[in-house]
Amino acid sequence: MFALADPTPEPLQLSRFLIKAESTGLEVCLGLNKCDLVSPEAQIEWGDRLQRWGYQPQMLSTQQQKGLDDLQTQLKQKITVISGPSGVGKSSLINRLIPEADLRVGSVSGKLGRGRHTTRHVELFELPGGGLLADTPGFNQPDLDCAPVDLADCFPEARRRLEEATCQFGNCLHRDEPNCAVRGDWERYEHYLVLLEEAIARQTQLHQTTDQDSSMKLKTNQKGESYYEPRLESKKYRRQSRRTQHQNLDAMICDAEAEDD
Ligand SMILES: Nc1nc2c(ncn2[C@@H]2O[C@H](COP(=O)(O)OP(=O)(O)O)[C@@H](O)[C@H]2O)c(=O)[nH]1
Ligand SMILES: [Mg+2]
Ligand SMILES: [Zn+2]
The missing domain is CATH 1.10.40.50 (Probable gtpase engc; domain 3)
Incomplete structure (x- = not known):
């Protein structure tokens, strides 16, 4: 999900999100929210441009309830994860589709601004027509991991x-x-x-x-793709103590929290 204004779409950032989505192999659906803020001409211009990119964007306005019925039909009986930059209206959309979700809208980022249901983890909500919808923590630049x-x-x-x-x-x-x-x-x-x-x-x-890191060995599979395999004989790969495992887990949780919006 992106917004047509406030924030103005930034083409390279939009590409990053689309590439991240495409790299999952899942069906990608692009929603352009806040169409109430731009002229019909601007909507057509973005629509045509994205069509040349290979997408059929859905124009939405969560504020004016525009495009939501079509979207609801499309999401039926599916598991959908909604992602996009902060401020484009992801939480507003979920609140429209699932009023019980009661997500915080326009929330302030950082620890102090965190309230009930501020997006800081992935949570699945049930759609009234069947299916599940998840909000994702706000991030403005998804990590690409595509080879x-x-x-x-x-x-x-x-x-x-x-x-x-x-x-x-x-x-x-x-x-x-x-x-x-x-x-x-x-x-x-x-x-x-x-x-x-x-x-x-x-x-x-x-x-x-x-x-x-000599504990890993670079290998190549039949398709010519590289991957790493642990060297079992290495000391480094010996079983970790429970204590170290806990410490690693704590560090991971801290990292995840630090990345939260
Ligand atoms: N004009 C307009 N503002 C919207 C629309 N949808 C959301 N907003 C506003 O955009 C801001 C960010 O919305 P929010 O749902 O928190 O975005 P999120 O960060 O993507 O979850 C809030 O102030 C919303 O009221 C819309 O369709 N039109
Ligand atoms: Mg949000
Ligand atoms: Zn080529």
């Missing part, structure tokens, strides 16, 4: 191009390789390149940290 070779698959425009033609090289990263089917004149190709650089940097860093 460089898988990134193009997260762009509907690139997928379409790959259905029509194939790249000369099977492991093409669609940058400057000859006879590439993906590189070309499409708006988000620029986003692809930015996110690809990040994915490559992330993979390099992952290899470095794990190579230093």
Whole structure:
């Protein structure tokens, strides 16, 4: 979910959220809220633009109850997780669809602002028409964990191009390789390149940290994907004491809380 205004959609951030959603392999549905704040022309413009990205965005206004019936039908009997930047109206939407949820709207972030049902964990609510809906903690930049070779698959425009033609090289990263089917004149190709650089940097860093840690071994599966496997003979991999396990768990919980909105 994004908003058409307040906050104004930022294209690269929108791409990040969409790529994160696509990388789960789940069906992605894009809602554009606060359409009451922009002109019909601006709505058409965003609608057309996102259609070129490969999406059919649903225009919504939780305030004016616009688009909610269609959305409700679409969510029926499904488990849906709603994500998007803070302030776009995620909690407002859930409150409209499930009044009992009684989520805090426009909540102040930080420990002091936390009240009942401030989104700080994922909670599933039952939809009146059947199905479940979850709010997610606010985050403005989702962590991408997509491998460089898988990134193009997260762009509907690139997928379409790959259905029509194939790249000369099977492991093409669609940058400057000859006879590439993906590189070309499409708006988000620029986003692809930015996110690809990040994915490559992330993979390099992952290899470095794990190579230093001799308890893990880099392996390659039949599809040519890299993965790590623990070296069982290593001392480091010996069973941890309960105490260490508890400490690790506490550290994880602290990290999770620190990341909360
Ligand atoms: N104009 C307008 N404001 C909205 C709409 N939906 C939510 N808001 C406002 O946007 C702010 C953030 O809403 P909230 O639901 O807390 O967003 P969240 O951070 O995504 O959960 C609140 O002040 C809401 O009243 C809408 O459809 N139109
Ligand atoms: Mg919220
Ligand atoms: Zn290519």
